[in-house]
Amino acid sequence: MRLFRNLAQALRGLRLNKANTFLMTLGVMIGIASLTVIVSIGEGTKSKVLNRITNLGFGPESFSVMSGAGRLFFGRSRNTTSMTLQDADDIRAMPHVTIVVPRQRKRMRIINKKEFTTTRVYGVSPEWQVARGWTVVDGAFLSDMDMDRKRKVIVLGATPAYKLFGEKDPLGKKIRVGQVFFEVVGLLEKKGLTESGYDPDDRALIPLSTSMSRLFRQTHLHSIKVVTTHPGRVKDTMAGVTQILRRNHGLSPLADDDFRFVTPEGIMQWVTESEQALNRMLFLISTVSLLVGGIVIMNILLVSIRERIHEIGVRRCFGARRSDITQQFLFESIFVSLLGGAMGAMLGWTLSTGLKRFDLLPTKITWDPFILAFLFSVIVGLVFGIHPARKAACLNPDETLR
Amino acid sequence: MTVPKVIDIESIYKTYKNEGLETEVLKGISISVGEGDYISIVGPSGAGKSTLMTILGCLGQATSGTYLLDGEEVGELNDRQLSRIRNEKIGFVFQAFHLLPGVSAFDNVMMPLVYCNKTPGDAEERVERSLNRVGLGHRMGHTPGQLSGGEQQRVTIARSLINDPKIILADEPTGNLDSKNGAEIMATFDGLNREGRTIIIITHDLAVAEHARRILTLRDGQIVSDKINETFQESRTSPARATAE
Numbered sequence: 167m168r169l170f171r172n173l174a175q176a177l178r179g180l181r182l183n184k185a186n187t188f189l190m191t192l193g194v195m196i197g198i199a200s201l202t203v204i205v206s207i208g209e210g211t212k213s214k215v216l217n218r219i220t221n222l223g224f225g226p227e228s229f230s231v232m233s234g235a236g237r238l239f240f241g242r243s244r245n246t247t248s249m250t251l252q253d254a255d256d257i258r259a260m261p262h263v264t265i266v267v268p269r270q271r272k273r274m275r276i277i278n279k280k281e282f283t284t285t286r287v288y289g290v291s292p293e294w295q296v297a298r299g300w301t302v303v304d305g306a307f308l309s310d311m312d313m314d315r316k317r318k319v320i321v322l323g324a325t326p327a328y329k330l331f332g333e334k335d336p337l338g339k340k341i342r343v344g345q346v347f348f349e350v351v352g353l354l355e356k357k358g359l360t361e362s363g364y365d366p367d368d369r370a371l372i373p374l375s376t377s378m379s380r381l382f383r384q385t386h387l388h389s390i391k392v393v394t395t396h397p398g399r400v401k402d403t404m405a406g407v408t409q410i411l412r413r414n415h416g417l418s419p420l421a422d423d424d425f426r427f428v429t430p431e432g433i434m435q436w437v438t439e440s441e442q443a444l445n446r447m448l449f450l451i452s453t454v455s456l457l458v459g460g461i462v463i464m465n466i467l468l469v470s471i472r473e474r475i476h477e478i479g480v481r482r483c484f485g486a487r488r489s490d491i492t493q494q495f496l497f498e499s500i501f502v503s504l505l506g507g508a509m510g511a512m513l514g515w516t517l518s519t520g521l522k523r524f525d526l527l528p529t530k531i532t533w534d535p536f537i538l539a540f541l542f543s544v545i546v547g548l549v550f551g552i553h554p555a556r557k558a559a560c561l562n563p564d565e566t567l568r
Numbered sequence: 569m570t571v572p573k574v575i576d577i578e579s580i581y582k583t584y585k586n587e588g589l590e591t592e593v594l595k596g597i598s599i600s601v602g603e604g605d606y607i608s609i610v611g612p613s614g615a616g617k618s619t620l621m622t623i624l625g626c627l628g629q630a631t632s633g634t635y636l637l638d639g640e641e642v643g644e645l646n647d648r649q650l651s652r653i654r655n656e657k658i659g660f661v662f663q664a665f666h667l668l669p670g671v672s673a674f675d676n677v678m679m680p681l682v683y684c685n686k687t688p689g690d691a692e693e694r695v696e697r698s699l700n701r702v703g704l705g706h707r708m709g710h711t712p713g714q715l716s717g718g719e720q721q722r723v724t725i726a727r728s729l730i731n732d733p734k735i736i737l738a739d740e741p742t743g744n745l746d747s748k749n750g751a752e753i754m755a756t757f758d759g760l761n762r763e764g765r766t767i768i769i770i771t772h773d774l775a776v777a778e779h780a781r782r783i784l785t786l787r788d789g790q791i792v793s794d795k796i797n798e799t800f801q802e803s804r805t806s807p808a809r810a811t812a813e
């Protein structure tokens with residue numbers, strides 16, 4: 167068949183013009199490789215964020231109120247001091263609220279003799295453990311007694327415990343937090359790093375009363391965690407909390423909230439939004455990289471047509487139709503971009519695996535980019551091959567042979 | 569005795585237009601060529617010889633005039649039909665050889681068969697036969713770069729013969745060759761003509777032109793002389809000789 171004969175001529179053409187074939191293949195290969203790497207980074211980031219959410223320890227029936235306006239984790243003002251224990255007590259009095267955990271938080275240096283580390287120190291009420299569902303592997307969690315007596319006791323997460331004591335048993339030891347000595351009474355179960363590198367074990371917990379009067383020396387709270395009886399109650403409860411806090415903080419009806427909610431749903435929404443933004447960006451970048459690959463093909467083909475103008479003329483002299491020439495050059499560009507696509511996909515796969523293996527970037531390899539790579543290669547070959555191919559075909563045979 | 573005409577052109581004009589610049593290259597040329605004729609076209613450089621050949625070879629269209637090739641009106645044919653004519657009826661030989669670089673002599677000769685409507689079953693034997701006939705049976709695997717000029721030109725002749733065309737058009741086939749190689753090539757053309765093939769050769773070289781039975785002189789886009797070559801040796805097997813004119 168004529169089509170196959172033209173395909174054979176195209177393959178021979180590629181073999182004979184190795185330098186051009188190599189450059190065109192390289193162009194597509196780079197485009198496709200960056201596409202697959204970018205997509206796998208995107209997938210990796212997505213699963214990292216999802217992972218992070220599950221590590222926040224939210225159930226669907228709970229939410230947090232953070233002091234300071236803003237969205238989710240990004241508070242606009244860090245110095246809002248309006249949230250107090252009174253707020254927590256008022257929330258606790260609401261119907262359908264089962265657990266309320268007021269919290270203070272600060273990054274501080276903790277020291278054991280010569281060893282020291284900086285960690286997140288939380289002042290919490292004893293309900294924290296129930297609300298978070300986090301087990302203590304050694305010793306005990308903070309008790310009501312600790313809370314009432316403002317005892318200087320501390321429960322360590324696995325990370326600071328290891329940094330300060332290594333393999334030794336920290337229980338009963340005294341460590342210094344800032345200028346104050348605390349006794350280690352419990353060790354939290356180790357959760358391990360999330361994929362993103364967030365370390366949930368990098369924390370230390372002390373009684374809220376102690377942190378208020380002896381360590382942070384401040385009465386305002388960082389946040390309040392609220393657990394309701396049922397996920398369906400979350401919305402109403404948040405509305406009620408809003409009323410209570412606005413009243414307690416004396417906000418005029420026109421003033422903005424000076425607190426914000428963090429809910430599993432809100433996080434999901436945030437993730438979805440950022441995912442969409444990310445996807446848009448990924449799409450843009452990969453389109454650009456493929457466009458570049460395509461333009462490389464087109465230019466090289468155009469140059470190659472200049473170089474092979476005699477070949478085209480000779481073929482026309484001996485009976486090649488315009489369509490034969492078009493087909494030959496189109497086959498060349500499609501074949502080249504398929505080859506480049508396959509090599510690019512392999513390179514992309516290798517890079518993605520490497521990035522993950524060496525902990526440089528979170529990547530997740532899915533099938534989509536490879537299917538996309540195949541489709542895009544064919545499209546690139548067609549779209550960017552058609553112009554040079556037609557140009558070659560439309561050359562006048564008599565003018566190609568001068 | 570009338571011989572069927574393979575080529576009959578009537579007041580052909582050709583004007584090249586380049587960015588507003590018009591060059592009238594052919595100014596009313598009429599020739600008719602009988603089957604089996606052997607013609608050389610001579611004339612000074614720039615006279616329009618190559619232009620005439622592109623028109624005869626259906627590589628370019630005349631600006632005006634009619635062209636009957638083997639009974640078909642060329643001016644009315646589309647790209648497909650013109651391609652078929654070039655494939656089946658005409659064999660080209662060029663001064664610059666125009667072989668595909670890097671491709672073996674065998675595959676170069678095979679090339680026109682790629683564009684046949686139906687590849688003949690005995691394609692490879694035909695290629696071998698064609699190369700043997702120009703004395704290159706032992707060089708089939710060589711690429712143009714590995715062949716001498718004379719050998720390359722013989723490959724192009726083998727290529728032009730592969731589809732057994734009625735007409736062979738050669739534009740300065742000896743132009744790039746020394747006299748010995750040139751003579752060999754001309755001997756090949758003589759043999760082809762003796763078999764009854766129509767041959768048209770464009771040349772500068774009077775010695776080359778003398779091989780033909782009929783010599784046309786082109787000057788300034790017009791035929792200024794059309795004469796029978798007295799020294800032409802009538803030692804051929806083909807009976808058809810007389811011209812229509």
Ligand SMILES: Nc1ncnc2c1ncn2[C@@H]1O[C@H](COP(=O)(O)OP(=O)(O)OP(=O)(O)O)[C@@H](O)[C@H]1O
Pocket residue numbers: 565584585586591593611612613614615616617618619620
């Ligand atoms: N594509 C073109 N555009 C414009 N002018 C052209 C073109 N091709 C040829 N010409 C002009 O037509 C004239 C005849 O050219 P042609 O090549 O037919 O001459 P020739 O008789 O073959 O000469 P030579 O013996 O040198 O090969 C020349 O003056 C040339 O400049």
Ligand SMILES: [Mg+2]
Pocket residue numbers: 617618619739
């Ligand atoms: Mg010429």
